[in-house]
Amino acid sequence: MSTVAPTAPEGGGARSVVRGVGEVFITLGLVILLFVVYEVYVTDIFSAAKQREATSALDDRWGTPADPERVERFDGLDEGAGFAKMFIPTFGADYSFTILEGITEKTLEIGPGHYPDTAYPGEPGNFAVAGHRVGKGAPFNDIDLLNSCDAIVVETRYNWFVYRVLPKADEVADWAGTRAADPRCVGVSPLGAPYDKVVGQRIVSPGQGEVVAPVPGLPGAENSVGEQVTLMTLTTCHPRFSDRERLIVHAVMVKQWEKDPNNPGALPPELKETV
Amino acid sequence: MYGWIWRHLPGPFAVRVLTAVLLIAGVVALLMFVVFPWIEPKLPFNEVTTE
Numbered sequence: 001m002s003t004v005a006p007t008a009p010e011g012g013g014a015r016s017v018v019r020g021v022g023e024v025f026i027t028l029g030l031v032i033l034l035f036v037v038y039e040v041y042v043t044d045i046f047s048a049a050k051q052r053e054a055t056s057a058l059d060d061r062w063g064t065p066a067d068p069e070r071v072e073r074f075d076g077l078d079e080g081a082g083f084a085k086m087f088i089p090t091f092g093a094d095y096s097f098t099i100l101e102g103i104t105e106k107t108l109e110i111g112p113g114h115y116p117d118t119a120y121p122g123e124p125g126n127f128a129v130a131g132h133r134v135g136k137g138a139p140f141n142d143i144d145l146l147n148s149c150d151a152i153v154v155e156t157r158y159n160w161f162v163y164r165v166l167p168k169a170d171e172v173a174d175w176a177g178t179r180a181a182d183p184r185c186v187g188v189s190p191l192g193a194p195y196d197k198v199v200g201q202r203i204v205s206p207g208q209g210e211v212v213a214p215v216p217g218l219p220g221a222e223n224s225v226g227e228q229v230t231l232m233t234l235t236t237c238h239p240r241f242s243d244r245e246r247l248i249v250h251a252v253m254v255k256q257w258e259k260d261p262n263n264p265g266a267l268p269p270e271l272k273e274t275v
Numbered sequence: 276m277y278g279w280i281w282r283h284l285p286g287p288f289a290v291r292v293l294t295a296v297l298l299i300a301g302v303v304a305l306l307m308f309v310v311f312p313w314i315e316p317k318l319p320f321n322e323v324t325t326e
Contacts (some may be wrong), residue, residue, distance in 0.1 A: 023277055024276065027276075031306065034306055035301065035311055038306070038311045042307060103324045105316050116323070130323045132321060133323065134321060135320075135321065138322075140323070204325065206322065209326045211323045211325055212325060235324060235325055236323045237321060237323045243321060246324075248325075248326050
């Protein structure tokens with residue numbers, strides 16, 4: 001770094017052209033590195049702010065005078081409007097996300113998004129939610145680590161719904177002899193036909209939209225299945241940093257706790273399953 | 276390119292360093308707040324939904 005700047009680059013014109021091209025390549029490399037930083041870290045910061053806003057908007061709405069009959073209303077939700085919160089206690093007591101209506105790119109930047117036309121929390125059918133795995137708050141970063149029977153707790157205005165991850169494919173055969181004894185597995189067991197392909201974790205191709213059907217894997221079958229199972233399905237990209245496939249987690253509802261209007265701070269015991 | 280910019284920055288050494296840092300910060304901000312958010316949805320590696 002001399003203060004006496006040369007008036008022209010050393011060497012001939014060819015040398016300065018080569019140097020210029022090299023500098024452009026180095027710059028492009030730095031820009032791509034910066035993009036990775038943006039994608040993995042900076043979008044988290046942007047999304048965290050949006051998620052906080054969505055959560056406080058939802059809290060405001062829940063703070064308005066309650067419907068005397070305490071009936072959940074999910075009709076007429078706008079794209080991007082929050083309507084429920086999800087907790088996965090095994091990911092820590094602070095794992096909490098507001099679930100929004102819709103799965104557009106813009107909505108998923110704010111938090112997990114509900115597939116329109118799928119069931120809502122607690123309803124028979126398939127409550128399907130998509131979430132990012134890398135960046136943008138990465139709500140579903142670790143859902144590949146969910147074990148069978150892990151709780152996914154969904155809070156709505158008047159209820160807590162407890163879903164538990166279904167048996168994984170390799171656990172189905174000997175469920176009764178192995179995991180069924182776990183106290184957390186009460187209410188969880190392999191689902192019979194037509195749900196026999198619905199297991200705790202699956203990897204599918206992006207085109208397999210039937211995983212969010214009311215009877216996953218069998219779109220249209222809901223009309224012939226009498227009473228539908230109350231399922232929850234999480235979808236995210238797989239493998240991490242790629243969108244070649246989709247990671248699917250299916251869970252089944254095992255419990256519903258109605259919120260007590262006289263004791264609004266009461267929490268369901270499942271939220272304490274943080275180990 | 277960088278040499279050319281450096282030679283054309285005015286003022287003494289300290290001022291040049293400050294200007295260079297500001298220029299870099301400006302470019303980074305432009306990338307982070309304008310270019311990356313614009314280009315990102317066009318890149319197919321963070322799709323999480325099934326169709």
